[in-house]
Amino acid sequence: xxxxxxxxxxxxxxxxxxxxxxxxxxxxxxxxxxxxxxxxxxxxxxxxxxxxxxxxxxxxxxxxxxxxxxxxxxxxxxxxxxxxxxxxxxxxxxxxxxxxxxxxxxxxxxxxxxxxxxxxxxxxxxxxxxxxxxxxxxxxxxxxxxxxxxxxxxxxxxxxxxxxxxxxxxxxxxxxxxxxxxxxxxxxxxxxxxxxxxxxxxxxxxxxxxxxxxxxxxxxxxxxxxxxxxxxxxxxxxxxxxxxxxxxxxxxxxxxxxxxxxxxxxxxxxxxxxxxxxxxxxxxxxxxxxxxxxxxxxxxxxxxxxxxxxxxx
Amino acid sequence: xxxxxxxxxxxxxxxxxxxxxxxxxxxxxxxxxxxxxxxxxxxxxxxxxxxxxxxxxxxxxxxxxxxxxxxxxxxxxxxxxxxxxxxxxxxxxxxxxxxxxxxxxxxxxxxxxxxxxxxxxxxxxxxxxxxxxxxxxxxxxxxxxxxxxxxxxxxxxxxxxxxxxxxxxxxxxxxxxxxxxxxxxxxxxxxxxxxxxxxxxxxxxxxxxxxxxxxxxxxxxxxxxxxxxxxxxxxxxxxxxxxxxxxxxxxxxxxxx
Numbered sequence: 001x002x003x004x005x006x007x008x009x010x011x012x013x014x015x016x017x018x019x020x021x022x023x024x025x026x027x028x029x030x031x032x033x034x035x036x037x038x039x040x041x042x043x044x045x046x047x048x049x050x051x052x053x054x055x056x057x058x059x060x061x062x063x064x065x066x067x068x069x070x071x072x073x074x075x076x077x078x079x080x081x082x083x084x085x086x087x088x089x090x091x092x093x094x095x096x097x098x099x100x101x102x103x104x105x106x107x108x109x110x111x112x113x114x115x116x117x118x119x120x121x122x123x124x125x126x127x128x129x130x131x132x133x134x135x136x137x138x139x140x141x142x143x144x145x146x147x148x149x150x151x152x153x154x155x156x157x158x159x160x161x162x163x164x165x166x167x168x169x170x171x172x173x174x175x176x177x178x179x180x181x182x183x184x185x186x187x188x189x190x191x192x193x194x195x196x197x198x199x200x201x202x203x204x205x206x207x208x209x210x211x212x213x214x215x216x217x218x219x220x221x222x223x224x225x226x227x228x229x230x231x232x233x234x235x236x237x238x239x240x241x242x243x244x245x246x247x248x249x250x251x252x253x254x255x256x257x258x259x260x261x262x263x264x265x266x267x268x269x270x271x272x273x274x275x276x277x278x279x280x281x282x283x284x285x286x287x288x289x290x291x292x293x294x295x296x297x298x299x300x301x302x303x304x305x306x307x308x309x310x311x312x313x
Numbered sequence: 314x315x316x317x318x319x320x321x322x323x324x325x326x327x328x329x330x331x332x333x334x335x336x337x338x339x340x341x342x343x344x345x346x347x348x349x350x351x352x353x354x355x356x357x358x359x360x361x362x363x364x365x366x367x368x369x370x371x372x373x374x375x376x377x378x379x380x381x382x383x384x385x386x387x388x389x390x391x392x393x394x395x396x397x398x399x400x401x402x403x404x405x406x407x408x409x410x411x412x413x414x415x416x417x418x419x420x421x422x423x424x425x426x427x428x429x430x431x432x433x434x435x436x437x438x439x440x441x442x443x444x445x446x447x448x449x450x451x452x453x454x455x456x457x458x459x460x461x462x463x464x465x466x467x468x469x470x471x472x473x474x475x476x477x478x479x480x481x482x483x484x485x486x487x488x489x490x491x492x493x494x495x496x497x498x499x500x501x502x503x504x505x506x507x508x509x510x511x512x513x514x515x516x517x518x519x520x521x522x523x524x525x526x527x528x529x530x531x532x533x534x535x536x537x538x539x540x541x542x543x544x545x546x547x548x549x550x551x552x553x554x555x556x557x558x559x560x561x562x563x564x565x566x567x568x569x570x
Contacts, residue, residue, distance in 0.1 A: 058569040
């Protein structure tokens with residue numbers, strides 16, 4: 001059974017006096033149980049709309065969405081899911097313990113079990129020292145950890161995180177990422193949207209790329225990035241004014257390596273490598289290295305979005 | 314609908330209100346007003362003691378209406394704007410549970426305040442006249458039932474309307490609600506035929522009959538109020554509030570957050 005299953009999902013926002021806006025068009029997706037699933041796309045791609053349909057905050061206009069085999073609009077499906085919204089605001093006058101107890105109270109847990117879960121969750125998210133601190137006194141990073149804590153307080157097998165590291169400084173991003181990895185190690189399924197491609201590449205097992213409400217790409221990250229890259233980086237040294245000027249003037253992407261004088265790097269398609277290397281050698285330059293460029297998610301993402309934008313005009 | 318969910322949300326809402334400083338300021342001003350009314354020698358004479366009750370019950374009625382309006386006006390819009398409702402509604406909590414929870418928290422707070430003010434009025438009139446005015450308790454109870462109706466109306470209006478529009482519409486409902494039975498009676502006399510009677514009946518059902526909850530004259534004049542009347546008014550108020558909350562649920566369930 002898939003943790004999340006979406007079939008031909010569509011959503012059109014209508015408001016009086018405004019043109020209808022279609023945020024999702026026939027989106028189909030299946031998120032397998034276990035592991036981390038990255039949900040990517042530029043702003044306005046429909047990521048948050050999809051997530052809000054899954055957690056029951058907005059109504060779909062067409063298609064079907066299932067959470068752990070149950071329709072997303074069925075409240076019982078919310079029993080086994082934790083959600084961290086893109087913008088997390090919590091009741092500022094409650095302490096961390098009170099807030100978690102409140103959120104935990106909707107799952108039919110006994111008082112003893114609730115107390116134990118609150119302690120475990122605060123420890124897991126590094127908030128034990130803030131147990132009796134009011135939410136309004138927490139820093140932004142602490143509030144984000146609290147956001148994660150409220151999402152996992154009932155120990156759900158599925159976590160849906162909407163941009164969990166957005167607007168956080170690098171240190172806190174890492175802390176949040178480490179918490180997410182801990183949940184993966186516990187066997188939970190994590191579905192999260194993000195703009196941070198390096199982060200997604202670092203922690204996700206599978207990804208889906210969304211653009212203008214349509215699915216562009218979906219699959220295992222390792223498979224999407226495997227295979228030889230069509231490009232190679234060529235590093236060489238040469239006299240100033242020789243090949244350097246010639247290539248620059250003809251629009252070849254060549255850059256000076258500032259740390260080493262008279263050392264340059266250029267990127268070429270593999271089929272041109274032979275010719276370029278002979279150009280370097282014939283200009284009395286020395287070839288230092290030829291390295292195949294490793295495919296990365298950022299290049300893939302930019303390429304896919306550019307192609308899709310070109311197609312839709 | 315899960316009563317446990319409604320209770321949890323109601324408890325949180327109550328806690329939210331009681332932790333706001335503005336609430337205490339409001340409460341202290343109301344208590345000070347009462348204290349002032351009872352300490353003035355001007356009110357000590359027999360017929361003027363009735364005036365004291367009249368003034369106090371009028372103040373209680375206005376205080377309750379302002380509290381219902383003031384608390385309910387921002388209860389849901391603030392949650393939606395701050396997005397605090399997002400985490401809550403992603404749990405196994407229905408939108409009706411949420412609406413009823415907000416309603417419960419607000420009317421519980423009004424109940425606490427009204428109970429204090431009512432008991433205070435009973436005690437002070439006892440000290441002045443050396444007899445217990447039980448009708449004051451009935452008047453306090455019906456003021457609270459009126460607040461149920463008003464709170465349900467304001468919470469429901471807060472879903473389609475902005476707070477300023479809601480304040481205007483709800484104040485209008487409050488004012489019309491206090492006049493409606495007189496107005497409808499006059500209309501009924503005008504239209505005696507069946508065709509004319511249906512719109513009057515619909516109007517009667519749609520507008521809250523807030524006059525039912527006003528026992529001020531009876532208390533001041535010292536008339537007894539039959540328990541049957543109080544029971545009927547309580548039942549009417551509960552059913553009306555429920556009907557309005559169901560309408561609110563219909564609006565909230567269609568709302569994209």
